[in-house]
Amino acid sequence: MPAQVFIRIEGLERIRGKLRDLEPRQYMMGVMGECVSDVKDDIAAVPGPSHQPVIWPSAAYRAWYLGARRAEGLPIPYSRETDPWSETLIGGWTTRVEQGGMRGVVGNRASYGPFVQDAPRQMAQHKATGWKTIQQTAKDMAPKVIKKVQEAVERILRR
Numbered sequence: 001m002p003a004q005v006f007i008r009i010e011g012l013e014r015i016r017g018k019l020r021d022l023e024p025r026q027y028m029m030g031v032m033g034e035c036v037s038d039v040k041d042d043i044a045a046v047p048g049p050s051h052q053p054v055i056w057p058s059a060a061y062r063a064w065y066l067g068a069r070r071a072e073g074l075p076i077p078y079s080r081e082t083d084p085w086s087e088t089l090i091g092g093w094t095t096r097v098e099q100g101g102m103r104g105v106v107g108n109r110a111s112y113g114p115f116v117q118d119a120p121r122q123m124a125q126h127k128a129t130g131w132k133t134i135q136q137t138a139k140d141m142a143p144k145v146i147k148k149v150q151e152a153v154e155r156i157l158r159r
Helices: 012-022 025-043 059-071 113-117 124-129 134-158
Strands: 094-098 103-107
Touching: 025 094, 025 103, 025 134, 113 124
Parallel strands: none
Antiparallel strands: 094 103
């Protein structure tokens, strides 16, 4: 199951009926588009170089990794985004706006993403390198998202 976090803004459903006559979708689609873009920019930030020395989860994992890379004829060090094993976590973040601007989604399909950016599963190597977790992004971005949505709703109500 993919890792998920939510920034929930309470009260939007209650006012949806009141806003129906004002055609808020055009406004909410735009503001939600800005919000998901901001969240994506935050979580997709690439940390500096990989922590050295590598922090292996176990000796068995280190042996598997080295053996598997050798067996495939790959260089031992992994290189972000250009490595044959890369699923382009860095460039793979996508966004979409749903439900008439009432829901925004930011996602990534890299199968190893949770081991890089999900707090409960983040490997020590990735934490030491400085990869931000989705949970930290949600915590950091929630006030900004809420403020943007609140301002949009206030603009709609003033129309």
